[in-house]
Every structure is written in structure tokens, then in C-alpha cells.
Amino acid sequence: MGLRNTDAGVSVFKAIDWITILLYLILVTFGAVSIYAASYDFDNASLFDLNEFSGKQILWIGLSIIIGGIIMLTDYRIYKTYAYPIYIVVLLVLVVTIFIAPDTKGSHSWLKFGPVSLQPAEFGKFATALALAKLFDSYNFVLNSKISNYFRALIIIFLPIILILLQRETGSALVYISFIFVLYREGMSGLVLFSVLCAITFFVVAVKFAEPLILGIPVGEFTVFIIIMLVYSVMLFFYCKDVILARNVIYGFAGSGVIVTILSLCGVEVNGTFYFILIISAAIIYTALAMFHHRLGKYLITIGFAITSVLFLFSVNYVFGNILEPHQQMRIKVALGIEENLQGAGYNVNQSKIAIGSGGVTGKGFLNGTQTKLKYVPEQHTDFIFCTIGEEEGFVGSTVVLILYLALILRLIHIAERQRTVFERVYAYCVVSILIFHLGINVGMVIGLCPVIGIPLPFFSYGGSSLWGFTILLFILLRLDASRKERMD
Numbered sequence: 001m002g003l004r005n006t007d008a009g010v011s012v013f014k015a016i017d018w019i020t021i022l023l024y025l026i027l028v029t030f031g032a033v034s035i036y037a038a039s040y041d042f043d044n045a046s047l048f049d050l051n052e053f054s055g056k057q058i059l060w061i062g063l064s065i066i067i068g069g070i071i072m073l074t075d076y077r078i079y080k081t082y083a084y085p086i087y088i089v090v091l092l093v094l095v096v097t098i099f100i101a102p103d104t105k106g107s108h109s110w111l112k113f114g115p116v117s118l119q120p121a122e123f124g125k126f127a128t129a130l131a132l133a134k135l136f137d138s139y140n141f142v143l144n145s146k147i148s149n150y151f152r153a154l155i156i157i158f159l160p161i162i163l164i165l166l167q168r169e170t171g172s173a174l175v176y177i178s179f180i181f182v183l184y185r186e187g188m189s190g191l192v193l194f195s196v197l198c199a200i201t202f203f204v205v206a207v208k209f210a211e212p213l214i215l216g217i218p219v220g221e222f223t224v225f226i227i228i229m230l231v232y233s234v235m236l237f238f239y240c241k242d243v244i245l246a247r248n249v250i251y252g253f254a255g256s257g258v259i260v261t262i263l264s265l266c267g268v269e270v271n272g273t274f275y276f277i278l279i280i281s282a283a284i285i286y287t288a289l290a291m292f293h294h295r296l297g298k299y300l301i302t303i304g305f306a307i308t309s310v311l312f313l314f315s316v317n318y319v320f321g322n323i324l325e326p327h328q329q330m331r332i333k334v335a336l337g338i339e340e341n342l343q344g345a346g347y348n349v350n351q352s353k354i355a356i357g358s359g360g361v362t363g364k365g366f367l368n369g370t371q372t373k374l375k376y377v378p379e380q381h382t383d384f385i386f387c388t389i390g391e392e393e394g395f396v397g398s399t400v401v402l403i404l405y406l407a408l409i410l411r412l413i414h415i416a417e418r419q420r421t422v423f424e425r426v427y428a429y430c431v432v433s434i435l436i437f438h439l440g441i442n443v444g445m446v447i448g449l450c451p452v453i454g455i456p457l458p459f460f461s462y463g464g465s466s467l468w469g470f471t472i473l474l475f476i477l478l479r480l481d482a483s484r485k486e487r488m489d
Helices: 006-015 018-039 053-073 077-081 083-100 120-136 147-166 170-185 190-208 219-239 243-265 272-290 296-323 326-335 347-359 385-417 422-446 464-488
Strands: 111-113 116-118
Touching: 006 053, 006 464, 018 053, 018 385, 018 464, 053 464, 077 083, 077 120, 077 464, 083 120, 083 147, 116 120, 116 464, 120 147, 120 170, 120 422, 120 464, 147 170, 170 190, 170 422, 190 219, 190 296, 219 243, 219 272, 219 296, 243 272, 272 296, 296 326, 347 385, 347 422, 385 422, 385 464, 422 464
Parallel strands: none
Antiparallel strands: 111 116
16 A cells, blocks of 8 residues: 555546645745745845745745655555554654753754754644544444543543643644544534633633632632523523523522622621632532432533532632743733733734734735834744734735635535545544634734744744644645545546
């Protein structure tokens, strides 16, 4: 199952999805030009100068196209057959990287081969996608059939995350969480995504409003307690279909609130944490007594949500203060607007927003960006490449780039849905999930909506590892998609 013969190669290129190839070529071309604009100064004028970032990126693009061609000429069955071995090899490389990689800006995630540096975490994405697709394509594997199937899928996802975190490369590790969306596509309950959304909301609110106090507890915790009670009542109403129980829980919560207010006005000091724990516990006990009538499982899930939410809330301050590094805490505070820190963690984002805002509707013109030329934005050719587009091409150019990404993502979803095997469909959605995560987080951090975690913009940001990783990820999908017509012939 090595390289196929010439006739087979011809049939592959007839079956390839050329719309995706065209979008890929447009994006990498625009990316090289944007890198040239981001790194341009008046001493160099050549886009192809190999001593400059743009010239090096063009070299990476040329090698990426060769890699893509090799992938297309390889027998498609090799990816399914060797999915697990590829995954294991990449995990071993990630382990080795922890110990032999030199310190690069505080992380040990880059392997150096002479003048070339490669980041194994970028190649772990396609390996993890292959392994996850292989698992779902296993005989008689159904995600919801037993709980152990969830553990098997999560082990495949979290092993590279742990190894990359040990390399102190948090941003790259977080990307792998996007594979969770694939589980949702393959049957995971929507309650899981709902719980994740609640966890993010609880974390943001608790951290954002951690300073002012009400009833002796931070306003953030006070607000989250109220949200938990409201969501708990809504779940009883809509999920458990128990209108009476939901109504009584709301009445109990509202009534106790009135009592606490009266006591406070009378000068009686009320411990907010004790009050909320008492009320939530009473609601859980009341639900437990009522749940034996019917739909036992749904009541247990609702109770589990309340208990887990409270435990998560108590863990927020500990995790934020003791687990996260000081620079990570500062980035989150800057993103949430708690602190500005314009000379520290907030500097990059502030300069990026200035650059994008100064571009206006149509931009300042190619190579005319002042923020770019004066190097105000650090890493403007890598993680912050989008600010160069915003400054020089304005709102119009930024919109065009986002439309190109949207077109690529929609095309890949279309490709995913037309696959005839579970392996190919799951792999396709892995590719889609990774691209959406990268795009959303990168653009979000450049415009100040997300903390700066240092992940590249796909096909745009400078770097061979990133470009090669995305190219391999994409072209394996195109090779699997082309095999549909081969099997029909």
C-alpha cells in the first residue's frame, strides 16, 4: 500500500475536490503577501528574499505543495491502517520533545535541526484526528452505547494535551479540546456542550467580579449562585418536564431571598456562602424526594449539574490563583477588562486594536500601515498577522479574508457529510473543528475578545510547522474524499 501507479494517480487528481485546493492556494498566497507586508521595511523590497520571513514562507509553501502532492499519490487505505501507529509515534516524539527541546520563550516545544525548527504539537493534530477516526470506525463502536467508549475517546484526545502542557505550550494544547465537538457530531449529548458553556460563563463571571462583596462573598460568586439556581429550575421545567417542582424551587429561592433581605435590613449579618449552599442543598433534597415518581435518570443529571456547578465555582479562585501562571492570569484579566496593563500583557492586544482600528473601512493601502512598519505590534507576522490585514486592507479586506475561511469551512463540512464511511466522516469533522477553533481564537485574541494564548492563523501566519501541519491535515482529508470515486469505479 505505497504509492499508486500512474493511472491511479491520474484518477486521484480527477477526483480531487479542486474547490478546496483553490481556496487553500488563495489563503496561502494571501498569507505570504501579508507576511511580506508585516515584515517589510524600506531596506528590502523582494517578496522572494530567502533572508526575509516572506521568502522563507514561500519556500515553506512550495514544500507544502509537494507534501500535498505526495499525500494525494499515496494509497488512501494507509491512513486508516496505520492510524494508531502514526498516533503512537507522534506521542513518543512529544515525550522526547519535553526532555531535549531547548528553552524557547519559556516553553520546550521546538525541536531544532540545524537552521530549521519544528514544533511536533502541530503534527499531533492530524495524528490525533486519525486515531479518533479509527476508534469511531471500530467494529460495533457507538459512542453512547457504554460509558467506556467516552473514556477511550477522551484518552486519545487528552494524551497529547497532557504532553504538550508538560512542554509549557498552553496555547497549542488548548487546540486539541476542539476535538470534543466531533464527539457531539457523533452522538454526544448536547448537555455536555451546555455544561461547558456554563463552566465558561461561571469562570468569567467569578473572575470578572471577584473584588466587590455582597453578603460577605464576592459579587461574582453571588451572581453565579443565582445563575446556578435559575438554570437548575429551567432544567427541571424543560428537561425533566416537572412544572410543579420547578415552580416550587423558584418559590423557595425567591422566598428565602426575601427573608435574607429583611434580616439584612434589620442588621442581622448573613453569610452569603452559607445561605446559597443551604438553599441549593434544600432544592437538591426536595428534588431527590420527588424524583422517584418517574424519569429518575433526568432528575439525577439535573442534581449532578447543580452539585458539579457549585464545586466548580469553589475551584475557580484556587485554579486562577494557584494553577495558572502569573502571565496567564494577567492575560485573562486583560481580556476581561479587569486590568489594562498596556506596557505588559495588554500591550500586544492594545497595539493590535489600534492597528486594526486605524485601517478604517478600506485600509491604508498595501505596505502603508504605520503600526506595521514601525513594528509596534510584536509577533505581527505570526500570531498577530490579522492586524496587518486590518490596518492595510481595512474592514473590507478583513471581511474578504473571513469570507474565504467561511467558504473553506463550509466546503469541508460539505465534504464531511458526503463521506460513506465513519472513519472519513469523523476525520473530516476533526479538520473542521481544528480550523474553526484556530480561526475563532486567533481573530478573537487579535481584536481583544480572547486571552492571548499564541496560536497561529491557519495558512496565514508565518511558520513551517504550522503550515505543514495544516497542509497534511487538509490533504489527508482530500485524499480520503477522492477515494470515494475510486471505490465507485
